[in-house]
Amino acid sequence: MKKIRKFLCAGFLALPMGVSAQYVGQHLSAIKAETKIDVKAYSFDLQDVKLLESRFKDNMDREGQWMLSLPVERLLHSFRVNAGMLTDKKSSKTKMPQPLGGWEALDMELRGHSIGHLLSGLSFQYASTGNIAFKKKIDSLISGLAEVQATLNEDGYLSAFPQNYIDRNIKGKSVWAPWYTLHKIVAGLIDAYLYAGDTQALDVVNKMAVWAYKKITPLSQEQLALMLRNEFGGMNEAWYNLYAITGNPEHKKLGDLFYHHAVLDPLAAGQDKLNKMHANTAIPKITGEARAYELTGDAKDRSIVSYFWNNVMENQTYVIGSNSDKEHFIAPGKISEYITGYTGETCNTYNMLKITRHLFTWDADVKYADYYERALYNHILGQQDPKTGMVCYFTPLKAGAFRVYSTRDSSFWCCVGSGFESQSKYGEAIYYHNNKGVYVNLFIPSVLTWKEKGLKLRQETAYPEEATTRLTIDSVGAESLPLYIRYPGWANNGVGVKINGENIKVVQTPGSYITLNRKWKKGDKVEISYPMTLHLEATPDDPKIAAVMYGPIVLAGEMGTEAMPPHAPYHDAADPYQYYDYNYNIPANLVHSLNINSSNISELIKAVKGGVLTFKTTGTTNGKPVTLEPYYNLHRQRYVVYWDLN
Structure with a gap:
């Protein structure tokens, strides 16, 4: 399989999501x-x-x-x-x-x-x-x-x-x-x-x-x-x-x-001309240039990909990892001006994650894994309605909006198609490897089999509902094998690491990898804990507009179903802009302001006893409590993600 990995795992098919070894x-x-x-x-095969x-x-x-x-x-x-x-x-x-x-x-x-x-x-x-x-x-x-x-x-x-x-x-x-x-x-x-x-x-x-x-x-x-x-x-x-x-x-x-000169040449020259460009027309072109770089080694292709990714992260990305308003890139950095009911076309994030996988394999930089986690949990995971399995086109961030989902055989928007893929390949980016050891990038319950090293690694966790993930060595070869555990950039409250119950001193800092290198034995257990805290993430252009986060998870305020159309949240119109209207019939009295800041957030937002990632805030301007829960869990009702801060 070595030859296959040299061909594939450098980025083929978005850094292959798993080639069937049977074939x-x-x-x-x-x-x-x-x-x-x-x-x-290198990527692991999906079957592994x-x-x-x-x-x-x-x-x-x-x-x-x-x-x-x-x-x-x-x-x-x-x-x-x-x-x-x-x-x-x-x-x-x-x-x-x-x-x-x-x-x-x-x-x-x-x-x-x-x-x-x-x-x-x-x-x-x-x-x-x-x-x-x-x-x-x-x-x-x-x-x-x-x-x-x-x-x-x-x-x-x-x-x-x-x-x-x-x-x-x-x-x-x-x-x-x-x-x-x-x-x-x-x-x-x-x-x-x-x-x-x-x-x-x-x-x-x-x-x-x-x-x-x-x-x-x-x-x-x-x-x-x-x-x-x-x-x-x-x-x-x-x-x-x-x-x-x-x-x-x-x-x-x-x-x-x-090769589309009109779009790609400015990117190669480091020029930002994305404003008003149809986003998902542009993003897949960049994935093509990533493949061109891998197959030719042409540095120009790499510069296009890197400049584009960094630009979109800095100037175009909402708190959930999505981008675009009404399918188009916005004025650079003006996030607060484009918080509408038509943000975050889901295809865009699907394609940004493909680019991210290419970049990670080139550099093994934790920032790519951090973005992957944010977009995966807060956007892709929440694209699907858990009641029916249907998926949404936009992920609206306008206060009081709600997700609108496809129907089973009467919509087939582009985001239904990319959803068939996104929702079917969750195993693609949990683990990577170099010639020596394994990168653990995502904390998702799973079993990895690395045949070449005789390794079977089991990961058990309720993350992000808990701060701890547990790795068990079910089998392993005789050689030393390093585990590179992602130390997320958001984990500013430190980390706890135990091997077989013994505390391990960690010298690394957030935004890096914790390396655990030893001759592992069957049954060895590693426990990693990243304490999560509440914090605000403001828009880059307006510090008075912010989202509430808990660790890497975006929290949204529950706003009920008042004035939602009787057939909501499902719709089968061929035009996704015909959902309802640009205002989503949002009630005029819907509260989306908080008397909260970074210093008092832990006082005014409290965990709900017995709840799972559920909080209540009394910091609303009208004094009525609002329940907050993960954005990926909030379905079939209105919500608030970005709040006006007083």
Whole structure:
């Protein structure tokens, strides 16, 4: 597996979220292009990390059930219609499959994108669980797509819409992001090949690449520039990933052709021109440049990625780790002016986490793991409604707003698609490794198996509901092996570390790694505790507007359901801006002001006895107590995240 790791773990597929050893381990010849950069940390395969019972596993299980419940015939229907195929193949008495709704409806120009996300999500679920039901679903979908591709007989073109959409895009005519949709399909096929061992998927995607190469290599630079003005997702990343598998220079050329000069050149020059730019059009381009850097070693690509990430963290990121207002980047640093009902498109955070994983493997810097934790707990985990498994598009931060969730088969927004992936790969960033030892980056109940070192490491915790996580060595080789335990930047109250019950002196400081290096024995136990405290995090441009946090967790005030529409919080309109209105019908008397500051917060906000991460504040301006709980837990009601401080 060493060769695989050199190829993959430096960043492939967002620093691979787990390649199925049952497949790749027997097909080393599949690895054609190795990374050209030095790597500080490698990702583990998804199959090497098993989630134990927790909210994360619950979310993943709900997402898996949803994906399995979507009928193959309905998912393929629009593809078959586009190919002029008979959609009722069994008999004249068989009920015709109904097309899916929302963004997958037959009159939507983005139709077909969800099947790509589904292939990725199903593949991650299969790698994480080994459940053969996911594999069978993948194989059925790809068999159907291969049949559509053969029927179309257009040099390998495959989509649920005609090539005319691409032609319109190339000419600069109005069309809704056809390359974006194709990116999802290409990425899903690659994931199915790597994580589920579906060789037909590689055949289908190779044929798509043949078509794409013929389609766009004859274009002039002016034509390419016009084409790339339209959103194309991470098309560059997908072609680079295919090149890494095949070594075919045409596939690398395709990735190069999706270099968008208008967006990327200013970033390479250290110029911030993000204001008003459509955020999720820009972010996936950066992931593509991360792959380009790993495959070529070109320092320009690295500078683009690093500058972009640092800029977004400093100037664009809300307290929950999200970014964007009404899908666009805001004026740099002006967070307080953009606290609306349309903040935090969830796709953006999904893609920022992909970039973050690349950066972590290059440098093994704890700041990347700190951001990953914040965004994962406060945004991604809370994207899913635990009652139904449905997911939200925006994560509104306007005082008194509420989350609005998709429906099962009648919305299929972009964030439904990325949610299929995000909610299916929680094991991807808990652990990393270098040549010697293991990084423990996230405190999520799980079992890690590192076959090369004979290590089986079990992590048990109720974090963040408790401050302590416990690591047990279930098996280990004879050599010394360091554990690098993340010492979060937020943990200013210190840390307690015990090995087999004995206190260990810690010399490191927050924002670093605690190294525990020894010859471990089976049954050895490590206990790490990070005391959490209440604190305020103000917006960078206005210290009088702030969120309440407990350790890394954003707390939100419960505001009830007054004046919420009867069908809230679920909605299936194709346009997410048609949720209700920009004001969410917020009651005029809703309180969102606190008489609190950093010095008296612990006096005015108290833990609720017997509650779990539940607090009450009497510091409201009207004197009425408000219950605070983690933002990721607050569903189907109004809330306040950012408070006006008096």
